[in-house]
Amino acid sequence: MRLTEQQVRSLYGQDVxxxxxxxxxxxxxxxxDAAGEPTWVSVKTGVMGHHESMAPLQAARMQxxxxxxxxxxxATVRSAPSVETGTDQPLTADQLTQLYQHYQLQQQAPTRQPEQPPQRMRGGPEVVRSEERLRVGTETEPAGAARLRKHVVTENVHTAVPVEHDEVNVVHEPITAANRGDARPDIRDDQREMELRAEHPVVAKDQVPVERVRLDKDEVVxxxxxxxxxxxxxxxxxxxxxxRRNR
Structure with missing residues (x-):
């Protein structure tokens, strides 16, 4: 019967x-055995004191x-050759021969190199000790939204612009002998006009792009x-x- 390591551990203390x-x-x-396969078990029968009867796992099965x-x-198992309870010693060649004869099993022929005698497998009732390990990570969640919004405001602009206008000066020029040739006496009502010019401020508005504004983000750890x-x-x-074993 081939058993896994877990099955072997579960055997200890089980009823036979x-x-x-x-x-x-x-x-x-x-x-x-030498290949590490479970081959024999000792059975606590309760009738032989500190000894346990040996039984083969060949043809055995787990319920x-x-x-x-x-x-x-x-009766066959209880009368089988026994070992001391808790022994750490491997089975000797004589013990194996007695066991094979007792159970009428065919003993394997020796190979050219001597095989390691059957070793006791360490094991017994066990529990699995567990613990929690902290696994820390991160996850992304919404953290709000950044927006660009523009609106129109009105501002007062104070400036100055130069303007021109005509001013009238009344000039009196006496007639002399030198300039009298162009002057003719003519007594009557008369009127002369001169066009006057004046500038005033004129306001016009041009829409001019002045800058680009955008949103950018940096990742900060x-x-x-x-x-x-x-x-x-x-x-x-x-x-x-x-x-209790003292160590």
Whole structure:
């Protein structure tokens, strides 16, 4: 039976059933072969003190509820060669030979190079400790609108412009012997006119473009503090003093 690492971890402490469905005990430890494949389990039967009976995973299967069912009856498993509870030692060649003989299994032929003996797989009941990690980012939102609006205002303009006008001077010129030739006596009513000219200010308006006004924007980066709360899990192990390992 090929098991994933997660399935192997879930085996520890699970009930072990024989081929008829009767409960034999619970899984104590798991051993893997040289290729790392789980091959043997020890079963806590409750009748051998600090020893656990060995059972092969060959032809075994896991039930939907996590229990392990082996292809042997309860008596065969309980009478199988055993190991000490909590041992870290790999299975020896003699132990393997006894197990293969007990379960009437064909032992693999040795290769040219000696294989590593089956090792106990580390594992047991576990929990996954999780924690929250703060992920800070940004998102864009509307921040108003900038507008250009023009309107007409009226202003008073004060300036000055030079203007001309004619002024009349009355000139009296006496007649002398030198200029008398043009003067003829002529006593009567008479009238002469002279046209007079005068300027006055005239106002006209021209519309002239004077400047362009436009909106422009710059992106400004600022540091803004972010305060948030994250949760994390702490794991406490409640182990009886007799079972606690001192390190």
């Amino acid at each position: 059933q024989d081929r008829s469905g009767a409960t034999i005990g619970s899984v104590g430890q798991v051993w893997a 939907d509820d996590g229990r392990l069912q082996v292809g042997y009856d309860k 600022e540091e803004e503090p972010v305060n948030a709360q994250v949760r994390r899990e702490l794991v406490d192990a409640d182990v009886p003093d007799r079972a």
